Amino acid sequence: MxxxxxxxxxxxxxxxxxxxxxxxxxxxxxxxxxxxxxxxxxxxxxxxxxxxxxxxxxxxxxxxxxxxxxxxxxxxxxxxxxxxxxxxxWDRGAPEVAYLQRTKEPLQVLALGGSVATAKGGLTAEVLEVELLSELRQHGDAVRGKIVFVNKPWDESMVETGVAYGLNSSQRSRGPAEAAKLGAVAYLFRSLSSSIADDYPHTGGTRYVAGIDSIPAIAISAVSAQKLSAALKEDAHSQVFLQNTSAWKxxxxxxxxxxxxxxxxxxxxxxxxxxxxxxxxxxxxxxxxxxxxxxxxxxxxxxxxxxxxxxxxxxxxxxxxxxxxxxxxxxxxxxxxxxxxxxxxxxxxxxxxxxxxxxxxxxxxxxxxxxxxxxxxxxxxxxxxxxxxxxxxxxxxxxxxxxxxxxxxxxxxxxxxxxxxxxxxxxxxxxxxxxxxxxxxxxxxxxxxxxxxxxxxxxxx
Ligand SMILES: [Zn+2]
Structure with missing residues (x-):
């Protein structure tokens, strides 16, 4: 040539x-x-x-x-x-179950990869909603015994969706340990979905930190996250039921x-x-x-x-x-x-x-x-x-x-x-x-x- x-x-x-x-x-x-x-x-x-x-x-x-x-x-x-x-x-086990305790309205969820299971029969607890993990500390003792719910909407204005994903993905991986440190009983994370009209939960990796309790870590769909947020605005003491059976094998x-x-x-x-x-x-x-x-x-x-x-x-x-x-x-x-x-x-x-x-x-x-x-x-x-x-x-x-x-x-x-x-x-x-x-x-x-x-x-x- x-x-x-x-x-x-x-x-x-x-x-x-x-x-x-x-x-x-x-x-x-x-x-x-x-x-x-x-x-x-x-x-x-x-x-x-x-x-x-x-x-x-x-x-x-x-x-x-x-x-x-x-x-x-x-x-x-x-x-x-x-x-x-x-x-x-890691095995997901049986399909996850989640609903608003008062109305029994189902929430679309998936355990995050690596999540531990809830106690047999599931758990019911009040929910503390924040947009950013960094806000958790200011809630102090109020975190104890709660399900921490991180509800950060996706920035739809970013055409570069990989960057939008990256802006929020560390909240998925760091969340369970940050919440557990303050005594939370579970971690509920708004899915990293680029569509606000999406009712599918998105799984993805998360991790625990040695020396800090491992709590169940669960993704919730964007639509269900909005539903839950609305319920919390109506009644700040709204409870959610969560059940998952995932485990490392x-x-x-x-x-x-x-x-x-x-x-x-x-x-x-x-x-x-x-x-x-x-x-x-x-x-x-x-x-x-x-x-x-x-x-x-x-x-x-x-x-x-x-x-x-x-x-x-x-x-x-x-x-x-x-x-x-x-x-x-x-x-x-x-x-x-x-x-x-x-x-x-x-x-x-x-x-x-x-x-x-x-x-x-x-x-x-x-x-x-x-x-x-x-x-x-x-x-x-x-x-x-x-x-x-x-x-x-x-x-x-x-x-x-x-x-x-x-x-x-x-x-x-x-x-x-x-x-x-x-x-x-x-x-x-x-x-x-x-x-x-x-x-x-x-x-x-x-x-x-x-x-x-x-x-x-x-x-x-
Ligand atoms: Zn890939």
Missing amino acids: KKIAAAVLFFTGSLGTVLGQQDSVMLDNIYRVSFEQGKAYENLHYLTKHIGNRIAGSEKAEQAVTWSKSLMDAMAFDKVYLQDVDVPY GSVKTHNLIAEWRGSEHPDEIITIGGHIDSWDVGEGAHDNGTGTMGTLDAIRTLMALGYKPKHTIRLVFYMNEENGVHGAVKYGESAKARSEKMVAAIESDAGGFAPRGFDIKASAAAVAWIQQQWKPLFEQKFWVSRFLQGSPGVDSGVWGEHFPRTVMFNFRPDPHRYFDIHHTAKDVFEAVDRRELQSGVAALASLLYLVDQQVDQIKQ
Whole structure:
């Protein structure tokens, strides 16, 4: 390819233009093959409908690994293997029950991941509502014996929903310990939903602190939160009944799934691409993160279908346990470090399967500026992919990347508007994913993977 480019350069006088044209043709081909031959959607259908949700440590999570491995085994990878990972297994138990004690009006709730159970038969207590955990202290002794209810509405004006989520997610993780410190008997947290009209509770991780009582930690839907808040305005002594039976069930041996496509020029230099295979235990784990796993797999399948030969080794990783522990990414990073591997770049998909908008990039400002100049125009006009900004990597890459601070990392960014309407809920099902949007994302991922493989030397930190 280089020789041809040099010959044409003699006539055109511009190597950059010629390479840009070759890349542009390649991207056209990638998009065509992705839409015409893509299998991400049908694979997602199998994962969501035949396996379903798959919390780390569950049989279904392991089933998802075994089935995904069979997909990879049938492709032209040089090596497909499992990496042992031990994960703590949390089980939700029976469906949660919550209602306003006086009227028996039901409240839509889900235990937060990691929550302990209420006492057998549930608990009934008065409720103390605050918007911010920081307000709790000023209530002093009034917290004792109460259910602390953190009711912070989502900031709908933020189009960047990931930032809106981040503004409030620490209240989910820190809340139970903060409330327990002051003698609360349970923690009720308004779901991190981007829609105020949402009556689905959203689960998500929380944590306890050694030495502080572990109290039940439960998410309440946005609509039920408004209902409860209204009841408290009417009667400040309103009581709520809560019951959940969730528990930690010890450690389970499970796996990361890894497939390698060997590089023809730099086989010891690795480009990692992938996402987490586990999901929360509600819905079907479709957008989070069936689209990320089936999408990255399909991006590689697209390049293989085009007869592409990678220069660097492309390593597809399906991480286990991103949702409630990140043990898979920790293990991946430690093993890679122990082998002193050369991790030149990483791509992660874990923000849903909506229409692709671009990538956040963990790289030097100069490298990002170069990408904006050289790669962005290839995506922007035809494919509506235009976000190439300096930013944070995905959760899994971020964790293993601590051992590899110089690795350039790309975090796939689909349209963010509706992701947090369905994130970690019973609504995250196959039907919430659109085939065209998903395959467009596959094409964007395959295009980026191709460009990184071809030109990573230009953006190395
Ligand atoms: Zn995820």
